[in-house]
Amino acid sequence: MVDVGMTLEMVEASQLGMRALGAALAVGLTGIASGIAEMTIGSAAVGATAENRDVFGLVLLLTVIPETIVIFGLVVALLLLF
Amino acid sequence: MAGISSGLATNYIYACTRMRVRRSLLIPREDYLRMLNMSLPEITRFIGETNYRSEIDELGTSFSGINLVEEALNWNLAKEYQNILELVPGELKYFTASYLRRWDIQNVVTILRGKMQGVQPGKLKEVLIPAGRLDKVALDRLLTEESPERVVEALKGERFYQILERELPRAMETGSFAHLENELYKGYYARLIADAKEGVKGGKMFLKYIELEIDTRNIQNLFRLRAGLVREDVRELMIPGGSFSVEELQRLSGLEDRDEFIDALKRQVRAAPLLNALEAIRGKSALHEIEVALTRFQLDQMERMSKRYPFSVLPVIVYLEEKKYEVANLRALARGKEAGLPGERLQGYLVM
Structure with missing residues (x-):
């Protein structure tokens, strides 16, 4: 991306922009992935809880496990930005 | 991914x-x-502490003893089936409703038999299980009709009306509803196959269940016919649509020797679980043991199929079938105890 005609400020700004874009992709895509994973687990969890209330605590835990995917994305984004 | 991300899949799950x-x-x-x-x-107390609590409590004031158990089981089964029909979504509802129509046949034939023998409507109502398309109100209306002919007339518009209309005169003449019942169930299975092949999503899996059910039913009937020493033409008694053709079944029923019959049956079968079940049957002589073994095979096979297709109509049908046998088991237990039969004898009749 470095052009012969670019100044140092321009190069730094472009690098910052790319980092921000990378961070946005890291959080955005992992967010979508978590959503898809939680959709299936969540519907099964609601079904199981409707029949047997005792499993609520357990299925809640199972439902949030895919949440780790988006947390990894967030960590990567933060590392990129700071 | 397309399958997972559609809204429908979550309903199935x-x-x-x-x-x-x-x-x-x-x-x-x-x-x-x-x-x-x-x-x-x-x-009674034991089942009053399980899923049947509300029915036992509700009916406890008006019934007692064996009647209480029997009524509670019937009510619970009907309530459970109607509840499932409400909660299953879209295509699953279509197939479940199609499956549950067998209870309509059972109820209508019970009403026809009762009317023929002049049983009081109140008494008749106790043995009906409104689990199919005909609900309590529709069945009550049928119960108020005076004669079997009027009952059939009131069913105009139902899927099985044509069969009823065609077969009723013969049944009235002979006084036996057996042939009428056979024809109704054959019509039911033919209709199930037609529903499965209609192109609704998931029909393929439903068809697998129907074929298994028809095969098991036909094999059970062949064993029953052998036990009853029936050597006549069995083509009319067999259900078409399974993996055996009716001609094959007719040929099998003609075999005199029992071992030869089982061997011939085994040659036609490819599925290993059924081969094992047939081999296990070889050592059994009592008819009820053979029937229980075949029913157990069917349930196990359905369970395997439902694990292979976890989000199809199969898990629903597996539950409906197992619930049916649970109620049948409890009824057999209660009736057996009432008649004073020993526990060891009763055990042979339970599908566990």
């Missing part, structure tokens, strides 16, 4: 999980074995 949880709450084998050593009041 929701409904199938509910069915699996319900299945896990059915009475386990150990409890049946415990109940074999109980008396009738103890059994």
Whole structure:
């Protein structure tokens, strides 16, 4: 991306922009992935809880496990930005 | 991914999980074995502490003894089936409703038999299980009709009306509804196959279940016919649409020797579980043991299929079938205890 005609400020700004874009992709895509994973687990969890209330605590835990995917994305984004 | 991300798939997952949880709450084998050593009041109390509590409490004031158990079981089964029909979504509802129509046939034939013999409508109502398309109100209307002909007339517009209309005169003449019942069930299975092949999503899996059901039913009937020493033309008694053709079944029924019959049957079968079941049957002589073994095979096979297609109509049907046998088991237990049969004898009749 470095052009012969670019100044140092321009190069730094472009690098910052790319980092921000990378961070946005890291959080955005992992967010979508978590959503898809939680959709299936969540519907099964609601079904199981409707029949047997005792499993609520357990299925809640199972439902949030895919949440780790988006947390990894967030960590990567933060590392990129700071 | 396309399958997962559509809204429909989550409905399937929701409904199938509910069915699996319900299945896990059915009475386990150990409890049946415990109940074999109980008396009738103890059994009533025991099932009053399980899923049947609300029915036992509700009916406790108007019925007692064996009638209380029987009524509570019937009510619970009907309530459970109607409840499932409400909670399953879209295509699953279509197939489940199609499957549940067998109860309409059972109810209508019970009403026709009762009317023929002049049984009081109140008494007749106690044995009906409104689990199919004909609900309590529709059945009550049928019960108020005076003669079998009027009952059939009132069913105009139902799927099986044509068969009823065609077969009723013969049944009235001979006084036996057996042929009418056979024809109704054959019509039911033909209709199930037609529904499965209609192109609704998931029909392929439903068709697999129907074929298994027809095969098991036909094999059971062949064993029954052998036990009853019936050597006539069995083509009319067999259900078409399974993996055996009616001609093949007719040929099999002609074999005199029992071992030869089982060997011939085994040559036609490819599925290993059925081969094992048939081999296990070889050592059994009593008809009820053979029937229980085949029913157990069918349930196990359905369970395997439902695991292979976890989000299809199969988990729903597996639960419906297992619930049916749970009710049948409890009824057999209660009736057997009432008649004073020993536990060991009763055990042979239970599908555990």
